[in-house]
Amino acid sequence: MDITITINEKKPSPMEQLQSPELNPPNLLTLPPEIQAKILSHLAASFGRSSIQPVLRTCKTLHEVALPISVSEFRNTHESKVQGPCSRLRNAQFLRYILVSKPWLAKHVNTVIFGQISNGDDEESREYTEGGEPDPRIATDKELAVYRQHIELILGQLPSGYTDKWCNHWMLDLKRGTSDAQISLILLACPNIRTILFEMSRHKSHFVRLLNLVRSLVDINTSIHTPGSEWGDGNHPDMVIPLSNVQDVFHETVNYRSGYSEFDMDGPDLFALPRLRFYECILARGNDATERRFGDLPRGSSSVEEITLHSSSSTPGALKKMLRTCRTLKKFEFTHYGYDMSGLMTPRDILHAVLPHADTIEDLYINMDDVWDKGWNWQDNPERLYMGTQLRELRVLKRLTLGMQALTGMLGAKHLNHTQVAHQMPMQIEGATRLVDCLPENLEYLKVCMCGLGIVEQVEDLIKAVEEGDRFRKLTHICLLFNGWTTEKEVDKSQVRLVCQAPGVHLEIDFQNPIRAAFDLGRTIGEEASKQPCNVTSRIHAQNRRQHYFETRGGSETTWYSRHL
Known part of the structure; x- marks a missing residue:
């Protein structure tokens, strides 16, 4: 006769399950927040579709960790994945999110990637809302008031009153929804941007003036700490300088016939960014105008340490003036694109430009x-x-x-x-x-x-x-x-x-x-x-x-x- 004995074991309570390593092995939720952030940061991909957004909808714990990561990189490039205009609607949505809805997130933006921007004269008008209808007003009056505060905070540091006119012009273009005004505000209002990647754009105004503004503020801030200067009396606080944490800049064009025709405007101003270390450009064209504008920068004033110029051309004078601005040059790469003979440079010219370093x-x-x-x-x-x-x-x-x-x-x-x-x-x-x-x-x-x-x-x-x-x-x-x-x-x-x-x-x-x-x-x-x-x-x-x-x-x-x- 077979006898079967059944023993009813007591099941662990939910609290005991949480406290028992055997019953509750380590998982993402049990890791420290800094480790969670490190893991989730890999989902915010620079290329392709980011995978961080679904994490925001999982639970409150991961939402709090993933939210700053979700805005760490702002990418707005042409949908066809080649050079072209960026979306004004996407710019407007991002500005609204980081400056109006959740303004504490602006400090977490560290990478900005954008396609061609414009002041509005040649912008594409086919911007649509989710309902499929054109968006007649990209920014509301309430939003514009917030944007003005950010702009006036920075522009108001300059000693002259000419910035009032610029501020009004900027606000008008924000109301019109031009990509030049939008991208420039993103760059102005996010204090911890480390990396900027962008495509060459013509007909831009605010972006160029923003770079010039940074140069002016850096000069004034230096003067503040220089005894005997106009501002060096010790009674002035440090300036609030936009783009002051940028360390890495890349910009390009695919126009092999004309090259980067605006290099003489963008290049020297980018070299003036106070903490820039890595600089890279495709199809740079260094001409006489480039030489003059790099010549305006003091010798050894730039923090750039590594320069890469792909498929580029330059006059000897332009290259020499560019490299003389570097305080400590550690790496220089130059690939000569021979189609443009106007900027011919020989090996001896390159050596003479490099020798000071x-x-x-x-x-x-x-x-x-x-x-x-x-x-x-x-x-x-x-x-x-x-x-x-x-x-x-x-x-x-x-x-x-x-x-x-x-x-x-x-x-x-x-x-x-x-x-x-x-x-x-x-x-x-x-x-x-x-x-x-x-x-x-x-x-x-x-x-x-x-x-x-x-x-x-x-x-x-x-x-x-x-x-x-x-x-x-x-x-x-x-x-x-x-x-x-x-x-x-x-x-x-x-x-x-x-x-x-x-x-x-x-x-x-x-x-x-x-x-x-x-x-x-x-x-x-x-x-x-x-x-x-x-x-x-x-x-x-x-x-x-x-x-x-x-x-x-x-x-x-x-x-x-x-x-x-």
Whole structure:
């Protein structure tokens, strides 16, 4: 006879369940608020659709943590994911949210990304409310009164009364709903913005005046703390300076014919932002006007430490004045877009602009087209075609990427048929310095682009110096990038017999085809699904493509020769 005994166990109470780690394993709600915020911050993506909004509707605890994160980044770009006007309605909704509905959130905005803005003359009028009807009044009188308070708080710090006229003009444009007025107010009213990404816009007024305002307030605030100055009597409080916490600025255009035509207006004013450290621009055009406006900035007044100019052109004077404003320059990258010959600059010009920062610059990346860059009377000053021994004066330089001609005065190919000018070029400039005699001694990474067979002998000298250990003791990576489309006509790859026996030194050799070389020069423009142009280095529209570009530039798709010893 089988006997079954049933024991009724007492179930734990709800309170016991909460207190028991076995019954209630750790979850998101049990973590400290700062850890929750760190986790949820990854849902506020810069690209694509943000996933933070659904978290706001989960529970009160996560709502409180996620709400500041939900406004940490404001993105308003063209719906087609290419350059174009930003939405005025979205601007108005964001302003209403952070300045009227929940004004305490304005301090949590740290990234602003916007497309082309306008003062209204050429704005698209197809802005719709959720009901599908045009919104006839983007801001109410109550909202406009709040906006005026923010504007008057900042503009009222200036000693002259001219700001009254500007304030009234700004308010009128806010009532009209122009994107220029809206974006400028967002930038004015959010005190902790760290990053600004935007597209070049013409016909803007308030944005330009806002940047000028920041320069004026910085100058006055400096004067306040300068004994003997007009304001230096110790009776004035610190100025409230908008954009004073911005550290990172990126701006771009996709107009390869005209380039960033407003660079002379935007660039110098951005360099005057008091805490800016990272500056990047696509298709910058440095002309005489750029030189004059950068010249208005005092030497060493800018906090910019890293400058990247993609597919850009500049006059020597404009570049020199730009770099002289930097107090401490650590990185400079310049890729020359050869279509625009009005801003022609040679390797020697770049070196002279960089030399004042010889004690601070650690990373130098220069990529120039050895064919396009000969559209000037080089015969009178052939030494400008290469940098020479002054390059050694960059005493703390760690990383160097430079073309063969800029280093050695030698062209990388005999068959240059892109322009008639190229046929007149000699294969080597007489008196040019050898590779081992111009490289900085503390170099750790060297990449030579646009190589021809003429550099092989000079690289052998460099390898010998590295193997002997008397020079270039920190050099651990040497990369040569040959012009495969020309070299292959004359020599087989196997004839480039370079071996480095120095322990820990990585020797890499690649051959590029013309498409890949043009890609590295920034000539090609990627396309999104809409078939509209999108620059491959864009931080606004091409995050994944940009990342792939930086991971693979300066090489072939597959490295055919790579050796570690």
